[in-house]
Amino acid sequence: xxxxxxxxxxxxxEAAGKAKGCEGCPNAQLCASGAARGTxxxxxxxxxxxxxxxxxxxxxxGKGGVGKSTLTKELGFTIGRLNLQVGxxxxxxxxxxxxxxxxTLTGEIHTSNEGWEPVAVDDNVGLVSIQYLxxxxxxxxxxxxPRKNGVIKNFLKDVTWGELDLLLVDTPPGTSDEHLSTVSYxxxxxxxxxxxxxxxxxxxxxxxxxxxxxxxxxxxxEVLGIVENMSGFVCPNCRGESEIxxxxxxxxxxxxxxxxxxxxxxxxxxxxxxxxxxxxCEQGEPLRDHLEANARDTGKKEPVVSPAxxxxxxxxxxxxxRLNLPIPKQP
Amino acid sequence: MxxxxxxxxxxxGKGGVGKSTVACQLALGLAKRGKKVGxxxxxxxxxxxxxxxxxxxxxxxxxxxxxxxxxxxxxxxxxxxxxxLENASDAVVWRGPRKDACIKQFLTDVxxxxLDVLVIDTPPGTSDEHITLCECLKGHPNTGAVVVTGPQQVACDDVRKxxxxxxxxxxPLHGLVENMSGFVCPHCADCVPVFSxxxxxxxxxxxxxxxxxxxxxxxxxxxxxxxxxxxxxxxxASETAKCINSILQQIExxxxx
Numbered sequence: 001x002x003x004x005x006x007x008x009x010x011x012x013x014e015a016a017g018k019a020k021g022c023e024g025c026p027n028a029q030l031c032a033s034g035a036a037r038g039t040x041x042x043x044x045x046x047x048x049x050x051x052x053x054x055x056x057x058x059x060x061x062g063k064g065g066v067g068k069s070t071l072t073k074e075l076g077f078t079i080g081r082l083n084l085q086v087g088x089x090x091x092x093x094x095x096x097x098x099x100x101x102x103x104t105l106t107g108e109i110h111t112s113n114e115g116w117e118p119v120a121v122d123d124n125v126g127l128v129s130i131q132y133l134x135x136x137x138x139x140x141x142x143x144x145x146p147r148k149n150g151v152i153k154n155f156l157k158d159v160t161w162g163e164l165d166l167l168l169v170d171t172p173p174g175t176s177d178e179h180l181s182t183v184s185y186x187x188x189x190x191x192x193x194x195x196x197x198x199x200x201x202x203x204x205x206x207x208x209x210x211x212x213x214x215x216x217x218x219x220x221x222e223v224l225g226i227v228e229n230m231s232g233f234v235c236p237n238c239r240g241e242s243e244i245x246x247x248x249x250x251x252x253x254x255x256x257x258x259x260x261x262x263x264x265x266x267x268x269x270x271x272x273x274x275x276x277x278x279x280x281c282e283q284g285e286p287l288r289d290h291l292e293a294n295a296r297d298t299g300k301k302e303p304v305v306s307p308a309x310x311x312x313x314x315x316x317x318x319x320x321x322r323l324n325l326p327i328p329k330q331p
Numbered sequence: 332m333x334x335x336x337x338x339x340x341x342x343x344g345k346g347g348v349g350k351s352t353v354a355c356q357l358a359l360g361l362a363k364r365g366k367k368v369g370x371x372x373x374x375x376x377x378x379x380x381x382x383x384x385x386x387x388x389x390x391x392x393x394x395x396x397x398x399x400x401x402x403x404x405x406x407x408x409x410x411x412x413x414x415x416l417e418n419a420s421d422a423v424v425w426r427g428p429r430k431d432a433c434i435k436q437f438l439t440d441v442x443x444x445x446l447d448v449l450v451i452d453t454p455p456g457t458s459d460e461h462i463t464l465c466e467c468l469k470g471h472p473n474t475g476a477v478v479v480t481g482p483q484q485v486a487c488d489d490v491r492k493x494x495x496x497x498x499x500x501x502x503p504l505h506g507l508v509e510n511m512s513g514f515v516c517p518h519c520a521d522c523v524p525v526f527s528x529x530x531x532x533x534x535x536x537x538x539x540x541x542x543x544x545x546x547x548x549x550x551x552x553x554x555x556x557x558x559x560x561x562x563x564x565x566x567x568a569s570e571t572a573k574c575i576n577s578i579l580q581q582i583e584x585x586x587x588x
Contacts, residue, residue: 009428062377062422064455065347069485094456095345095489137488140457140496145427148458173346173455174376175422176430203557204351207419208377215422233514233525240518244525246554275525282484282527 008146040188046156047189053087053164055323056186057224058195062212063205064173066198067229067271069097070281071315072170076102077286078316080124083328084165087118089155090129091182092172093148094141099131103284107132115160122286128159145177152181156189165325173208175215183219193323194222196268196315200230201247201255213263224322225268227315228256233273234307244273266322268315274308287312332438335369337448337586338474340464340502344493345486346455348479349510349546351379352556353578354452357477358384359561360579362407366447369401371437372411373464374454375423375430381413385559389414398442405561410441427459434463448586455489457496465500473587475505477543480534482512483527487534494538505585506541507531508578514548515570522547544578547571 009019016022017032025031050056059072072088080086090098099105099119107119109132118126130141130151143151161167172178186192195216199209209226216223231254233244247255260267271277280290291303320327332338341354351374358370372380381387386402391414394400401408412423412433425433443449454460468474476497480490490507497504509531513522525548535542546552549571555562563572 063347064377065345065481094458094492097485097488100485100488138491138495140492140499142457142462142496142499144459144462175424176376177426177459180424180426202553204379204382204553207379207382210420211376211422214420215424218422218424235516235518235521235523237521237523238516238519240516242514242517242550244514244548244550244553246550246557248557249554273525275523278483278526 008144011146042153042157043185043188046153046185049157049159049161050186050189053161053167055165055193055325056167056169056191057193057319057323058169058171058182058221059198060171060179060195060212060216061173061198062175062208062215063199066200066205068198069101069170070277071196071198071227071229071312072168073098073101073281074287074312075316075319076125076168077122077288078313079166079320080122083124083330084320084325085163086125087161087164087167088121088125088127089167089169090127090131091152091155091169091178093130093143093151093178095172096129096131098127098170099129101281101284102127105131105137105284109133115158116154117160126161128155148177149181152178153185156185166323175212179215183221187220192221194224196224196227196319198227198229199256199259201228201243201245203248203255206255206259209259210262213259213265217263223263223265224319225266226256226260227268228254228270230273231256231270236275268318269311271311271315272307274306276306277308332443332471334445335443335449336446336473336588338451338468338471339448339505339582339586340451340453340468340474340476341479342453342461342476342493342497343455343479344457344489344491344496345481348481348486350455350479351383351452352552353477353479353508353510353546354450355380355383355556356562356575357579357582358407358450359405360563360575361448361450361583362405363563364579364583367406367445369408369410369443369446369449371441371449371451372409372413373434373437373460374452375412375425375433375460377454378411378413380409380452381411382559383556384409387413387559388419391415394442398440400442408443408446410437430459431463434460435467438467447588457492461496462500465502469501475503475585477505477508477582478540479508479510480531481526482509482524482530484530486526487530490534491538494534494540504540505582506543507535508543509545511548512545541581543581544574546574546578
């Protein structure tokens with residue numbers, strides 16, 4: 001289908017082709033005929049692309065700002081450096097973070113007869129994001145749902161992902177168009193292998209994440225595990241511990257542990273707040289590289305031990321086990 | 332909506348920077364200063380306002396003409412989809428058009444009455460909810476936006492897009508607030524830029540928008556919100572309360588009486 005109008009109601013809508021927003025749209029006639037409401041013809045090409053990808057995993061939350069993109073980035077780099085082939089799909093159309101935090105803001109998606117080539121962010125890791133397609137970096141992406149769905153479809157249908165061990169899909173907060181479309185297409189195109197759900201310790205986050213877990217249940221998405229991010233803070237100056245985002249008063253279990261128990265899903269671990277992790281995102285590099293660079297800059301023999309890196313590495317290993325993706329022999 | 336003197340939209344673009352925090356602190360603060368205040372939560376998927384305002388799970392009644400009577404707390408009128416859910420943990424899995432219809436109803440079918448200011452909390456992004464809200468408020472006088480950012484570049488990237496959005500859709504900008512701006516370690520009093528630093532001020536300069544101030548990370552604010560307690564009431568002498576108050580005063584100065 002050609003590029004739809006800004007106020008597109010979606011080809012599946014009863015008013016498709018006839019609504020006010022359809023005037024002047026190149027697809028109006030097709031939609032009005034009802035032809036677009038049948039089986040989506042894009043399912044077949046999406047299925048073809050997904051066939052060479054061993055596992056597809058969503059990174060979800062429900063709550064914004066909990067670290068979905070940060071976790072996607074670190075998992076991508078960590079798993080890629082274990083010599084597995086990883087694709088990162090940035091399904092956050094309005095607020096795409098992955099290009100910045102992987103250091104590829106100036107990346108470009110090259111197109112050929114084969115399709116759209118992902119931007120290489122590391123030796124074994126490729127990324128697609130709407131950020132790469134914007135004419136200017138700060139341009140707002142003011143898309144209603146159907147246009148966002150169109151972009152997601154492009155990412156699944158037109159990108160030459162090739163043979164991947166793992167496709168990680170970073171999502172925006174919420175449970176709306178982007179989530180519905182991604183899940184629907186993946187499930188029609190061979191299946192979705194599950195989701196990692198991220199929370200932070202506060203109740204205000206837990207409430208949103210509970211809704212996300214219910215969304216997973218209703219949509220038959222297996223929750224591979226819950227990660228609790230921003231869980232405790234160790235001052236880099238004095239090593240004193242604080243709880244910046246306190247968990248529920250009187251609770252023995254942390255927020256993530258409680259959710260895991262309530263929904264009977266695995267708890268993958270807690271990741272503490274680490275200014276190094278934040279700075280690695282600011283500078284667009286993997287946390288490990290950032291720590292090594294810091295060590296070199298300060299004349300230290302070894303990088304400082306980061307509890308966040310330890311926790312992230314454990315989440316990556318745990319995830320691979322749950323996905324039944326053995327780690328190849330390392331050279 | 333005609334009887335609502337000022338509409339104050341709290342936006343970000345980035346999730347988790349504290350839109351709902353700022354929206355609720357503004358509402359509570361303005362009410363304390365004698366204003367008639369309402370707060371509308373148009374975050375359909377992740378409604379946080381009821382929890383922060385301490386009115387989670389309350390029922391909304393239908394009044395005259397079938398209009399919804401908002402929930403009240405300390406005289407502040409509050410509306411959110413959270414009140415209409417049978418079960419607070421239900422996911423609201425709606426595509427754009429359904430969310431739009433809900434937002435329109437919240438603006439026209441709620442008995443807001445005569446308010447000095449209606450604070451509108453939004454979800455992150457620049458999509459259906461934001462487009463519909465701006466379309467509904469177009470032409471309404473005394474409408475303005477407060478944009479919230481975090482200090483880090485990845486937040487500022489999204490907020491830049493939000494500022495572009497406001498300009499494109501003709502939504503006047505009252506100013507920018509930088510939230511989670513540093514953490515003062517209680518053990519050594521060192522101020523740690525947990526979420527980096529400086530992004531908000533730079534952004535305000537780049538976009539020629541008033542920089543209203545910074546709010547530091549304060550675990551007591553996070554706890555107060557989880558418990559539905561008014562933070563500034565509980566810790567009035569705190570640095571955080573002073574920062575919030577300064578921002579409040581500047582915004583109050585931009586409202587018509």
